[in-house]
Amino acid sequence: MKGDGTQITGPAGRPAFEGRRWLFPSAVIHELDPDAVRPGRRPRRTARDWLVDFSCFLLSVVIGLLAADGLSDEHLPRGLAALDQLLGALSCAAVWLRRRWPAGLAVALLPVGLLSATSGGAGLIALFSLAVHRPFRYVAWIGGVGLAAQPLYYWLRPEPGLPYAVAVAFSVVIVVAVVSCGLLVRSKRQLMLSLRDRARRAETEARLRAEQAQRLAREAIAREMHDVLAHRLTLLSVHAGALEFRPDAPRDEIARAAGVIRESAHDALQDLREIIGVLRAGEPDENGRPQxxxxxxxxxxxxxxxxxxxxxxxxxxxxxxxxxxxxxxxxxxxxxxxxxxxxxxxxxxxxxxxxxxxxxxxxxxxxxxxxxxxxxxxxxxxxxxxxxxxxxxxxxxxxxxxxxxxxxxxxxxxxxxxx
Incomplete structure (x- = not known):
């Protein structure tokens, strides 16, 4: 949409991104074309959204399966292992809600991550989605809490074969890298929207400048119309008035006045015809009579x-x-x-x-x-x-x-x- 409420259209009068809509995230389409979303309803997922969401779900499931294979190394009771896998499965299923409630999902997966190793992939996906869809202050608070919980997690559930400090440092690096990728995607989207908004403003300003130039040209034409036609029509009025007040004037004088009236009327009509032609064309006629x-x-x-x-x-x-x-x-x-x-x-x-x-x-x-x-x-x-x-x-x-x-x-x- 443009700033004046009109839709951004391409050469054929269709939306500029029509035909490539599947390449854009639904959030970007909502920013570019708010009318595409019904009031009170969320934007529909595009093909790109479905592909990305399925990839995120699949990645969280793969990470969860890898974590499930390591549960036997921790020598957990069967009940705790089953609870861990159940929470991991629910967390992977909740990944599909990451667009609707990114902040809520990230907050909910923080305590779940302390209890379930198989929910680690879903937690990383939630942090990534939070960084993409919400301002940095949300990422700072929720991500900071998640980083602070890493030492506690590895104190409660040590990683077999890895020293405590190395395990904590590795998890912190992973979390920071995921959040950084999300912030990079968000900044890229904002840059794209900013460039498109700047292009819309430039287009609007160019249109306004063109309208102003056209209005100034029409005002100049109006002044020319007054100057030219006033001169011609005054000749008509003066000589017609003379004939009216002196009906007994000499024949030669009447003929000369009639000739001036005829020539002035002809010139006035020609000038008026040229001016009307310029107004219809919207720009000066370069082939007309010189000024x-x-x-x-x-x-x-x-x-x-x-x-x-x-x-x-x-x-x-x-x-x-x-x-x-x-x-x-x-x-x-x-x-x-x-x-x-x-x-x-x-x-x-x-x-x-x-x-x-x-x-x-x-x-x-x-x-x-x-x-x-x-x-x-x-x-x-x-x-x-x-x-x-x-x-x-x-x-x-x-x-x-x-x-x-x-x-x-x-x-x-x-x-x-x-x-």
Whole structure:
């Protein structure tokens, strides 16, 4: 499962370990896919679990049989020998419970190991299972008690043919080796789960980064949509309003306004079609029209003049093509939005666009217009144009200031970095 609750899937949409489930312990599968286990029930043994459990049972039985052959050397009474073998058989059978109750089984086999030599194999298997399935503090306490009981066991039941110290040391080495193997298996499982969890987090972070990049791209497209369509649609609104308020205008003027309306509508539809195509694709269209830069400012001013505006362009940049594309595009959008606003709110006035700057000094864009003569018919708008310009300039590392001037005019001043 991923951190957001979705299942880890492979290329075909199935769980990443499906088809190899038998290679994993049931405890690992439960960590990777908790939904595979019903609430209140333990995970089912996999084929690997059955193989390992049977091997552990068989090993405990073999060790018990070897210990049973040595009971005759200890000269135990028949009753004690039979009790030893009975406890050993029960201990071997209890090995099948090592996954369900590893700590309980290890604790229960501690006193049994003092009474039964044939239960020694089962006791070692229980300690190994405890080290695999439980934290180290359980192993330290239970294993420590087991090590402390070894001298007592060999004092009560000396090993024939071996000195007392050698027998105790050998049993301690065996117990430590078994516990160490169990801790090694546990650490390997934890490492595997940690690596898989890290991979899940990396996958989630990559997906979030991709979604964030896509969201930022869509926001940039939305800003372009506002800048481009606002300019086109303002031309439509201004000329349509002029035709409405002056139905008796000269025939040539009506024809020129109708031509501007037609061209603006065609350009607006083309821009809208391109933007919708980008939104559907989810990424910019590299085959679409190139984005405007500072070199296209002359074309923008010429278009505004054809629409009937009085525009003066003071281009003080020697070679506009040398301006970085991102800086030039931002300057173009500032001039475009300001011309659109001047056409809406101050029709008939002369607009002055000044562009100056050099590498290392930055690029300054100033758009100024005087106050309009008389009342201006209301033109609908979102009122977010200057806010969007300020945000665009800030994202480019610059700034934008605007406000009224003496005489009722308006001025927009922008500065952009030019490295």
């Amino acid at each position: 405007p830069t500072l070199a296209a400012l002359d074309t923008l001013v010429a278009e505004s003049r054809e629409a009937g505006m009085k525009v003066t362009l003071a281009q003080q940049v020697t070679d506009p093509a040398t301006v970085p594309a991102s800086v030039g595009r931002t300057a173009y959008r500032i001039a475009q939005e300001c011309l659109t606003n001047a056409r809406k709110h101050a029709p008939g006035t002369e607009v002055t666009v000044t562009v100056a700057g050099a590498p290392g000094e930055g690029l300054a864009v100033t758009v100024r217009n005087p106050g309009p003569d008389g009342e201006v018919p209301p033109v609908p708008g979102s009122g977010q144009g200057l806010i969007g310009l300020a945000e665009r300039a800030t994202l480019a590392g610059g700034r934008l200031d605007h406000g009224p001037t003496a005489g009722g005019g308006f001025e927009v001043r922008g500065w952009l970095p030019w490295e």
